[in-house]
Amino acid sequence: MEVRIGSRPVLVLSGLDTIRQALVKQGEDFMGRPDLYSFRFVTDGQSLSFSPDSGEVWKARRKLAQSALKSFSVAPSPNSSCSCLLEEHVSQEAEYLVSKFLQVMEQEKRFDLNQYLVVSVANVICAMCFGKRYEHDDQELLSLVNMGNEFGEVAGGGHPADFIPVLRYLPSRTMELFKDINRRFNAFVQKIVQEHYSSFDKEHIRDITDSLIGHCQEKSAGEDGHVQLSDEKIIHIVNDLFGAGFDTVATALSWSLMYVALYPDVQRKIQEELDQTIGRERRPRLSDRGKLPYTEAFILEMFRHSSFVPFTIPHSTTKATVLNGYYIPKDTCVFINQWQVNHDENLWKDPSAFRPERFLTPSGAEVSRTEGEKVLSFGLGRRRCLGEAIGRWEIFLFLTTLLQQLHFSLRPGEPVDITPQYGLTMKYKKCEAFQIQPRFPAKSSP
Numbered sequence: 001m002e003v004r005i006g007s008r009p010v011l012v013l014s015g016l017d018t019i020r021q022a023l024v025k026q027g028e029d030f031m032g033r034p035d036l037y038s039f040r041f042v043t044d045g046q047s048l049s050f051s052p053d054s055g056e057v058w059k060a061r062r063k064l065a066q067s068a069l070k071s072f073s074v075a076p077s078p079n080s081s082c083s084c085l086l087e088e089h090v091s092q093e094a095e096y097l098v099s100k101f102l103q104v105m106e107q108e109k110r111f112d113l114n115q116y117l118v119v120s121v122a123n124v125i126c127a128m129c130f131g132k133r134y135e136h137d138d139q140e141l142l143s144l145v146n147m148g149n150e151f152g153e154v155a156g157g158g159h160p161a162d163f164i165p166v167l168r169y170l171p172s173r174t175m176e177l178f179k180d181i182n183r184r185f186n187a188f189v190q191k192i193v194q195e196h197y198s199s200f201d202k203e204h205i206r207d208i209t210d211s212l213i214g215h216c217q218e219k220s221a222g223e224d225g226h227v228q229l230s231d232e233k234i235i236h237i238v239n240d241l242f243g244a245g246f247d248t249v250a251t252a253l254s255w256s257l258m259y260v261a262l263y264p265d266v267q268r269k270i271q272e273e274l275d276q277t278i279g280r281e282r283r284p285r286l287s288d289r290g291k292l293p294y295t296e297a298f299i300l301e302m303f304r305h306s307s308f309v310p311f312t313i314p315h316s317t318t319k320a321t322v323l324n325g326y327y328i329p330k331d332t333c334v335f336i337n338q339w340q341v342n343h344d345e346n347l348w349k350d351p352s353a354f355r356p357e358r359f360l361t362p363s364g365a366e367v368s369r370t371e372g373e374k375v376l377s378f379g380l381g382r383r384r385c386l387g388e389a390i391g392r393w394e395i396f397l398f399l400t401t402l403l404q405q406l407h408f409s410l411r412p413g414e415p416v417d418i419t420p421q422y423g424l425t426m427k428y429k430k431c432e433a434f435q436i437q438p439r440f441p442a443k444s445s446p
């Protein structure tokens, strides 16, 4: 079970029961993050998700990030009929995508829809973090999206120095590239944060950045008032939320649209459900969650089948521990293999088949909770994804809004290769064969 690469012990955990057992112990033993990636960051590992610290400071940072994220997603939307800010931002972007897709289709007859998806999703997280939506051809936004792609490629590739620390002192092009991306990304966030500082008004908190500056100025961390966070550490929280919040959601949507195009019957069933439950007169809302079991089963099957986040961010044992009778030393780097769980033949009948029905109760009227909980996509335990709820809501709303109005297909006769390309998030090869038809004449949104 234990492998040693260079001077570091590394462990890959597979098997849902083993992982769940580790989770029970994770509270104390598996909670940390290894310092292995930290040194790669120009931020010296001060960001939340790469923090090796599992103590009071980390807890305070996570709590702060969670509360800021919550405030600027579920808070009521003052300027629209939407139930909350997240619903307002996603609905706006999804409507934009509907008209953009139709316009590009008219001109090109077939196209790669991912370049538009990623910009829309990035705009949602920009709105929450920085209170600002960009035009889709804005150079600042496009270079940000590009940086996200570069980051995924370089970070996902791994580096020998992760395992043999002394190699970090040797010159490396990958490392320079990695540092450069982080420097550019930090500079971008830094600039926005400075603008926020200069117009900050504690009586009028505009977005996540303002909310964090507010905490920073109070020099307290929510209820854990005794934990003080420096300005710099607070800024890294914005980096983390922003960095983690768009590539993941965009990749989930990209796989979703690929699956509906590949499986027209599945697409038809989702659209029938949307027509019956929501109709065509109004747009989907977050409050429709729970009323669309087939659509929700589809989203679960998309997560399971694609397993596009194959491993969690590495964990680390914070003390020596025993799992399944094996001794695991302190500071062992632990990878959790989500892909294996989602394709385990002991858990799933015919795991390579794409079948949303597997998540429905026999009557088809509900999603089976037990089956749903077997899918691993957001990690587990106290360091599981902090944006899980937001991510799931975004995917639901984007997808239902798009599928209510548009029919997705692939140009017949064109080869499509959906073999996942390895990276931080796995994507299929660039596909320019998407075709789109409106399902009914456009009506103005309520």
Ligand code: HEM
Residues within 6 Å of the ligand: 048, 049, 050, 062, 069, 125, 240, 241, 242, 244, 245, 246, 248, 249, 252, 309, 311, 312, 313, 314, 315, 377, 378, 379, 380, 382, 383, 384, 385, 386, 387, 388, 390, 391, 392
């Ligand atoms: C489909 C969407 C998403 C997927 C599949 C996903 C997946 C993950 C995974 C696998 C982890 C590592 C968990 C672990 O190590 O056990 C993670 C961590 C994290 N995610 Fe997500 N994520 C998604 C969306 C988001 C969003 C929208 C945000 C923020 C707006 C976010 C913020 C974070 C943060 C901050 C962490 C680090 C947590 C920590 O270290 O304490 N994620 N995510």
